[in-house]
Amino acid sequence: MESNPVLLESKSSPINLLNEMQQLRLLGHLCDVTVSVEYQGVRAEFPAHKAVLAATSKFFKEVFLNEKPVDGPRSNVFLNEVQVADFASFLEFVYTARVEVEEDRVQRMLEIAEKLKCLDLSETCFQLKKQMLESVLLELQNFSESQNSEEESAACPSTVPTAEA
Numbered sequence: 001m002e003s004n005p006v007l008l009e010s011k012s013s014p015i016n017l018l019n020e021m022q023q024l025r026l027l028g029h030l031c032d033v034t035v036s037v038e039y040q041g042v043r044a045e046f047p048a049h050k051a052v053l054a055a056t057s058k059f060f061k062e063v064f065l066n067e068k069p070v071d072g073p074r075s076n077v078f079l080n081e082v083q084v085a086d087f088a089s090f091l092e093f094v095y096t097a098r099v100e101v102e103e104d105r106v107q108r109m110l111e112i113a114e115k116l117k118c119l120d121l122s123e124t125c126f127q128l129k130k131q132m133l134e135s136v137l138l139e140l141q142n143f144s145e146s147q148n149s150e151e152e153s154a155a156c157p158s159t160v161p162t163a164e165a
Contacts, residue, residue, distance in 0.1 A: 022095040037082040044084040056094040058117035
């Protein structure tokens with residue numbers, strides 16, 4: 001008797017995988033690359049996993065696939081003109097699929113996403129910028145409508161019947 005195939009699919013596995021990779025990165029376990037970033041004299045180093053970076057960033061994928069084997073399994077990548085806070089946020093995003101940044105940093109996050117060719121972060125930033133723009137436009141529309149109704153009520157004073165003497 002033949003059995004029909006069934007699909008075994010975990011909804012929690014991708015999130016659990018990301019969470020575990022993030023914990024390994026934060027503890028410095030199994031990291032095989034150090035990314036050094038520098039911007040206007042401020043420099044920091046970030047241990048990470050090549051596989052995670054390559055899977056989320058075409059820039060890193062190209063770097064790692066084209067690197068020559070050197071004196072050991074760990075390699076270094078240097079990024080110039082990348083702010084430390086922005087790269088830290090980038091790493092948090094690629095390891096967790098989420099990151100909280102100030103509204104005024106969304107454009108910078110979009111720029112780093114484009115520089116590092118991280119499509120998921122680019123799309124996320126783009127969608128957020130679109131929502132922010134729509135929110136501003138809605139506020140302007142509401143303000144305009146309230147101004148118009150105030151002008152109309154000022155232009156058309158209501159008539160009150162006067163008592164005759």
